[in-house]
Amino acid sequence: MVKTLGTPRHQSLIAMLVEKREASGLTQTQLATRLGEYQSFVARLESGQRRVDVIEFIDLANILGFDPAAAIKRLSAEPN
Amino acid sequence: MVKTLGTPRHQSLIAMLVEKREASGLTQTQLATRLGEYQSFVARLESGQRRVDVIEFIDLANILGFDPAAAIKRLSAEPN
DNA sequence: CAAGTCGTATCTGAATTTAAGATAACTGGA
DNA sequence: TCCAGTTATCTTAAATTCAGATACGACTTG
Structure with missing residues (x-):
């Protein structure tokens, strides 16, 4: 059982990140590569x-x- | 010898945090209290x-x- | 259905980071 | 100098993060 960050704002933040990545047509692996990270890095961020x-x-x-x-x-x- | 975050952007970010805290007249301890943290937390952030x-x-x-x-x-x- | 592929999620042990709390160091004023 | 206020640093335990592997689920194609 893994601990996750649970405030509404954080949930909203990561929901947005997922949404934006999907809208951009990138996979976790592709995004990770552009960041110089591993796919599991992106997975951990998004979860x-x-x-x-x-x-x-x-x-x-x-x-x-x-636009950040x-x-x-x-x-x-x-809220929060 | 302690490791610090060194990109120009990060430096600029924390310089701004220090500046804003000082402009607001709060001490590290006061800010920490409002955040529900310790003074050393703020010190570590700012360094x-x-x-x-x-x-x-x-x-x-x-x-x-x-304004964030x-x-x-x-x-x-x-840059960066 | 079997097998392969693609994308995402999860696991593991090790390395790194973070935390609380104490204490040291610096600063300016009386 | 002494003190009070502020910030910096230390210690060690706890928590997080990591790379990499692997599992899982959805699709596709033969």
Whole structure:
């Protein structure tokens, strides 16, 4: 039984990451390669087993083609 | 000899956190209390000994009174 | 149905990071 | 100098993270 990060905001964050990756047509493996990481890294991120660092988040936004500032704005408007 | 996070962006991020905390007139101890953490937690954050989580960053922005989205925008405009 | 492929999830043990709490070090004022 | 407030650093246990392997599930094709 693995521990995951459970606040609503964190759930919302990782839901968005998954959504954006899928919208971009990348697989976990492809995204991982662009990040210089392993597929299991992305899997852990997306399953809430690993915290998302601010700088990593910006990198993810660049790769996945979304605006990190807008995403943060939406996130910070959410409860919690 | 302690390991620190060294990318320019990360340096810039933590420089901003320090600046905002000081501008807000809070001590590390006061900020830590509001975060529900110890003073050494804030010290480690501000000295680059600990990564800054996205959600934590939003919390910090709320406490320190800056706009997290604007901060992310500035950060993502920087090199690296 | 069997076998292969593709994508994602999960496991393992080791390495790294983080934490609490204590304490040291620095700073400015009386 | 002494003290009080603030920040930095240390220690060691606990928690997280990692690479890599492997399992799983959905699809496809013969």
